[in-house]
Amino acid sequence: MKFKTTPYHAHLLKDTDRLSAFFNAIKDYDGEHDLAYDLGCGSGILSYFLASYFKQVKSIEINHKSSLCAQENLKDFENVEVINSDVLDYEFTKKADLIVCEMLDTALIDEEEVPVLNYAKDFLKENGKIIPQGIINTIELVNLERHYVHWDEGVNYESFSKPFVYSEYNFLDDINPVFEDELTLKADKVGIVNGLKITTYTILNDNLVAGPSPMLNPPLLIPLDEKSVKVNDLIKVKLKYIMGNGIESIQTEYI
Numbered sequence: 001m002k003f004k005t006t007p008y009h010a011h012l013l014k015d016t017d018r019l020s021a022f023f024n025a026i027k028d029y030d031g032e033h034d035l036a037y038d039l040g041c042g043s044g045i046l047s048y049f050l051a052s053y054f055k056q057v058k059s060i061e062i063n064h065k066s067s068l069c070a071q072e073n074l075k076d077f078e079n080v081e082v083i084n085s086d087v088l089d090y091e092f093t094k095k096a097d098l099i100v101c102e103m104l105d106t107a108l109i110d111e112e113e114v115p116v117l118n119y120a121k122d123f124l125k126e127n128g129k130i131i132p133q134g135i136i137n138t139i140e141l142v143n144l145e146r147h148y149v150h151w152d153e154g155v156n157y158e159s160f161s162k163p164f165v166y167s168e169y170n171f172l173d174d175i176n177p178v179f180e181d182e183l184t185l186k187a188d189k190v191g192i193v194n195g196l197k198i199t200t201y202t203i204l205n206d207n208l209v210a211g212p213s214p215m216l217n218p219p220l221l222i223p224l225d226e227k228s229v230k231v232n233d234l235i236k237v238k239l240k241y242i243m244g245n246g247i248e249s250i251q252t253e254y255i
């Protein structure tokens with residue numbers, strides 16, 4: 001079947017690592033199969049996977065053009081309803097067994113996964129599940145060529161420390177969208193550091209973790225002032241951002 005998409009969703013469809021991770025998580029889901037919500041359904045591809053497992057699928061998409069594509073792509077499924085709405089304005093009437101929400105981006109800064117799930121998970125049954133179920137973020141020191149916030153899409157940079165896990169989220173928990181912490185990173189070579197690299201790993205379910213792929217959380221590169229470092233120097237950095245408020249919300253400072 002040929003899916004109708006916007007150009008952006010066409011790129012999402014071409015990322016087969018991303019798609020197979022979600023396909024496998026939906027296939028492996030072992031709870032009740034009454035109702036599933038697909039929040040931010042885009043072209044409808046994840047609803048297409050859900051349709052053969054669930055009695056009812058409600059697919060919500062904020063973008064009008066994308067919702068029309070999803071309606072067209074899913075028109076043969078009587079158990080799927082596509083709704084053109086902001087999830088945050090949608091009045092849920094029924095609790096679901098499963099919520100699929102792929103509004104992911106590195107460290108959840110630039111998309112609305114956190115505000116949307118903080119609202120929508122009230123409409124999940126007591127033993128209900130969320131796909132993905134959470135994320136893990138790692139951070140490292142780097143030397144960057146570009147001195148603005150950007151994603152790792154084939155750009156050059158050099159790593160100056162081992163990555164370590166600085167935050168971890170389970171989407172069943174209430175998540176404070178404001179991240180603020182003081183981090184200590186240990187340099188492992190001599191040279192000039194001028195940035196941070198954040199890598200996000202997506203926990204699809206208890207058995208499946210997806211690393212970055214071109215359209216699923218490519219690492220985020222964040223500039224810092226230049227600093228000379230030696231092996232084993234401890235570099236202390238204050239990092240702040242608001243999940244769902246965009247990369248403009250990122251603030252960094254050496255301590």
Ligand SMILES: C[S@@+](CC[C@H](N)C(=O)[O-])C[C@H]1O[C@@H](n2cnc3c(N)ncnc32)[C@H](O)[C@@H]1O
Pocket residue numbers: 009012013039040041042043044045046060061062063066085086087088102103104112116
């Ligand atoms: C990363 S795309 C994923 C699309 C689709 N689930 C897929 O896997 O191809 C995220 C989608 O969420 C939609 N979206 C973002 N914020 C939303 C909101 N508040 N309510 C509904 N949809 C939203 C975007 O328009 C976009 O289509």
